[in-house]
Amino acid sequence: MKHILLAVMLIMIPAVAGAQTLIKVPLDYAKIQDAIQAAADGDTVLVSPGTYFENLNLLGKKITLASNFIISGNFDDIKNTIINGSQPRHPDTASCVLMISGEDRTTMITGFTLTGGKGTLWLDNHIGSYYREGGGILMENSSPVIMYNIIRENEALNRTGGVSAGGGGMRMDGGNPMILNNIIVNNKGRYGAGIVLNYTSAEIYNNLIAYNSGGDDYGGSGIWAYAGTNAVVINNTVISNSSLKAPGGILFWNQQGVIKNNIVRGNTAPAYPQIQLRQSSSASVTYNDVQGGFAGRGNFDMDPALNPVNYYPAPGSPVVDAGDSGVTFMDVAGIQPGVPMLPSLGTLRNDVGMTGGPFARLLPDVPVSVNEYDPAPVSGYQLMQNYPNPFNPSTNIVFSLPQAERAELAVYNISGQKLLTAAEGYFEAGTHRVAINMNNFASGVYLYVLKAGSVRLAERMMLIK
Structure with missing residues (x-):
């Protein structure tokens, strides 16, 4: 806990300390949306544990929306501060969170469980058709930071009024969001049940993306990326996602980017169960542990010996010290010289999967889903x-x-x-x-x-x- 508390404080305290106002829910406002509405740029909306049946819109505010986790470092604050999107005012606006007004890296959501969302009927301006997307979070032309959240049991399945439905966990189009240290599990979608990237760049680091399912229409139940310029997928654990159409784990479709230092195993689909680069995709795929293997420098196929509760590798696992050896990918140094801070193991060389690299942090235990x-x-x-x-x-x-x-x-x-x-x-x-x-x-x-x-x-x- 000391490790995670220190890590959280180093990242989060500047946002809180620099805030113009600290707005507390439910002390100052009973509803989170009312607190967002009242917030000014630079403010922090701090939410106490509880279940909030709301469908939030960040309204382009440059604010930090956080649970008490940013202060306590206690994982229970993530698990017990719940935004439940299952009771929307209108069934076609049923995402837990909308970020559709140009939010940037000064906008952050951290320390919540997002669940029960069923997506928003949304116009894809690139092709002029409607899709129901973003069960947990829907982003459009925005670049927020999404970190330390549990995004689970959301869905984008209902095709009423649209061509298809996808991005059960989250969907982003445009911008360059940063998605790190999240647990994205048990979401459903007809494509991209976990994450959808549509015509966008994104930085996706150190997430657990697991047990998401669907893929009825366009496959890709872990990460589904289409026609973007630079999707960076580094040090994630993408496991046990299932899709009715290829692929199961990660799909890059006419997509450019990097797939590096990830564990991609146990995903299922009729073909390409782990990774597929479709059509004119141009991606560097290196130093990944891919079940069945995948061509590329440093890629390998070995059982990572993951703990079934938190999905961390055991000491001596083949993913320890198996990532890119470059300085920019090194694990976080601990107190003892040459030894990394938990959850990383071994030396300071990058560990493949969510427990390695400069953004690796301890995360809550995850029940098998x-x-x-x-x-x-x-x-x-x-x-x-x-x-x-x-x-x-x-x-x-x-x-x-x-x-x-x-x-x-x-x-x-x-x-x-x-x-x-x-x-x-x-x-x-x-x-x-x-x-x-x-x-x-x-x-x-x-x-x-x-x-x-x-x-x-x-x-x-x-x-x-």
């Missing part, structure tokens, strides 16, 4: 026996909900101590499957518990190593 969903109606709450059982170290848990609602699936020891949150959030009615990995736990009997409203269901499972 729901990776299958069947919307068929069910008659009641159900929690099935895990399979396989006994297991080592991975197993699957299936549960069903008769209605859309918030739910939690967690693992406990037999003494009742919670060990792992396997899935948590707002779930549609139907049947869900969760894959969990308990590699870091000892053999024994464990309980897994489903909580939804007043309902509590539990089953036992056995881990044998």
Whole structure:
């Protein structure tokens, strides 16, 4: 925690200290949007923990919109300060956040969970057609900083009134946003379920982009980049995204840019499951750990041995010290000479993935996410026996909900101590499957518990190593 607190303070304090006014929500204003409306350039809108059912518009303000995380460095402030976009005033403006008025690098959003957004029906001026985009965040001709957020369970799926829908996590067009140190998981879209870049430059550093799904129309469920001049994708972990059309992980389509020092593995699609450079794309693809391999200097294909809770590599992982050896890509130096600050490992040479490089910071733990969903109606709450059982170290848990609602699936020891949150959030009615990995736990009997409203269901499972 000391490492992350120091890192956050070094980056964030200038924004707060230089603010003309510190506006607090809900102390000064009950709604975040009202606080944004009242803010002047240079102000900081500081939001206390809570769930805010709002669909925000930054209005071009040069402000910092932040949770208490910028002061506390406590990950709970990220998890518990929630902007939920599921109750929009108009169904065609259902993004959690709009940044569509020329916001620049002096505009920052940091320290939130963004969830429940369903995208905004938006005119693509390049071709004159409407698309529903940006479930979590929609950006147009803007260059803000988006950092230290959890962007999860948003979607862009509804094609009503438009050609298609994409950018479940976020969509940007024009400008040059900086996207770093975010967790972008479990979003859905007919293209670019995680991130869409459309005719734009962007700097994308040290994000976890995982378990996003869809790709029904144009593929690319991790990062989908089209016709931009310079997309910089460096030191990200892009894993377990699934697409019904190629590719699964990263698509550059008539796109220029750099793909460097990333882990790109476990993504699925009918073809090009990990990376595809389509048509006239011109990109440098180097020093990546790509499942199945990819041509380019320094690229390799080795299991990174990621922790299933926080997706950090284990000591001795082949991604440690395997990135570009250039000085500009070095890990952050720690107190001991030649040893990096956590989460980086080994020496100061770049670690491939989100834990390496000059922007690497500790991030919140991430529960393994729901990776299958069947919307068929069910008659009641159900929690099935895990399979396989006994297991080592991975197993699957299936549960069903008769209605859309918030739910939690967690693992406990037999003494009742919670060990792992396997899935948590707002779930549609139907049947869900969760894959969990308990590699870091000892053999024994464990309980897994489903909580939804007043309902509590539990089953036992056995881990044998």
